[in-house]
Amino acid sequence: MSAADPVRRGRPGYDRRGLLDAAVAVFNESGYDGTSVAALAARLGLSKAALYHHFSSKEEILETALDEALDGLEGVLAATDAVRPGDRLAAVLEGAVGVLVAHLPSVTLLLRVRGNSEVERRALERRRAFDQAVTAIVRAAQEEGAVRADVDASVATRLLFGMVNSLVEWYRPSGPEGAEALARDVLAVALDGLRTR
Amino acid sequence: MSAADPVRRGRPGYDRRGLLDAAVAVFNESGYDGTSVAALAARLGLSKAALYHHFSSKEEILETALDEALDGLEGVLAATDAVRPGDRLAAVLEGAVGVLVAHLPSVTLLLRVRGNSEVERRALERRRAFDQAVTAIVRAAQEEGAVRADVDASVATRLLFGMVNSLVEWYRPSGPEGAEALARDVLAVALDGLRTR
Incomplete structure (x- = not known):
């Protein structure tokens, strides 16, 4: 499994664990500071609201x-x-x-x-x-x-x-x-x- | 010597070696991709022209x-x-x-x-x-x-x-x-x- 796979797999319907793994893969690839919540949601194929359903913030x-x-x-x-x-x-x-x-x-x-x-x-x-x-x-x-x-x-x-x-x-x-x-x-x-x- | 020292020392009048050392310190601190030539020159207290006197490009x-x-x-x-x-x-x-x-x-x-x-x-x-x-x-x-x-x-x-x-x-x-x-x-x-x- 390459580090990018969880992202490419990205579709709406993550549970909290899946979202965490996919987000960490994005942070490791593109940098935590350089990844906005909007960019993260877009990379995961989610709305910001769907993301906020599982985590209150990027932090x-x-x-x-x-x-x-x-x-x-x-x-x-x-x-x-x-x-x-x-x-x-x-x-x-x-x-x-x-x-x-x-x-x-x-x-x-x-x-x-x-x-x-x-x-x-x-x-x-x-x-x-x-x-x-x-x-x-x-x-x-x-x-x-x-x-x-x-x-x-x-x-x-x-x-x-x-x-x-x-x-x-x-x-x-x-x-x-x-x-x-x-x-x-x-x-x-x-x-x-x-x-x- | 902390990594930031060469930068703080920064004043016009670098030779090529001094400019190289100071620029590398900035890249290591702030990231190469994230540092524009304008930002680099500003951090070193130089004009872009003075920087280009020693190196043809950031690269x-x-x-x-x-x-x-x-x-x-x-x-x-x-x-x-x-x-x-x-x-x-x-x-x-x-x-x-x-x-x-x-x-x-x-x-x-x-x-x-x-x-x-x-x-x-x-x-x-x-x-x-x-x-x-x-x-x-x-x-x-x-x-x-x-x-x-x-x-x-x-x-x-x-x-x-x-x-x-x-x-x-x-x-x-x-x-x-x-x-x-x-x-x-x-x-x-x-x-x-x-x-x-």
Whole structure:
């Protein structure tokens, strides 16, 4: 499925979920700021009234999508709360890959947010808190002796999520590699490195 | 130095280099497509005539910046041509980090190019050729036995450059970490992994 498919499929008769998916595809293609409600409705083949039947504003669509991405990522932290730091880091990376693959359009939108509104600033704040929580896990894993201590924990976290977040640029659900294989590859490179021993 | 500094410094009297740097900073901040020549000149405190004294068009500024980034990356391939695959992969990663740090604004612009014009499409093609060359190096390093063979070469290349390219999102030349330390960290994570042994 290409990112444009939900749009081309666009016809009156969306439910809230379908409208959300189609709108996020348009935002990712044309930019959130650059897409007016009128243009969005036109692209989806809807009247503005039909659109407002499901969402009170363009911003509510954005907020719903960003919440979905952030709830997923924060859920990974909550689900691994009791795991020891070294193993938890692996579980968080694996979980984050799963969230990206399951919610690729929402996470793509999240990664492009620049803080141009209150909704965007709240999302950036939650993203920052997530990064800080992962940095704390890396640091704890270093103290535990499970992770090398010669790379700064915050640099390591940025490099790890640089790798994970790049999925939004190149991963396609229809491609040859499924989510599990992808998570395994990310863990292999991140934790054990590419070099043979 | 924040991305906006060269702009705020903007006064008539730029040389070609200074104008290029200031224009690229504006493009990265406000988007290339969304910045007209008139808006660019106004942001730099120049007349359009003064701008056209150095560059024949907005597109020539874009092309010059993209060439700079791509020449740098291709130069890394050329400079490591005679090195054995496993060592070459390390040298290419190290060299790419050096290019990103030395030409952060130009590479940032390159990574945002979406192919909206002939200049952008040529740049995307050169970027694709670079990625393919690195994938071939990873594959050769796998055949040589220097790199693990259980991760697909093209997935490995995308993950590695996901990590390297993320620098444009978070690396600041004024920060605590210099280019050499950064390259060392990238190589440490990419080749040896974060896990202690």
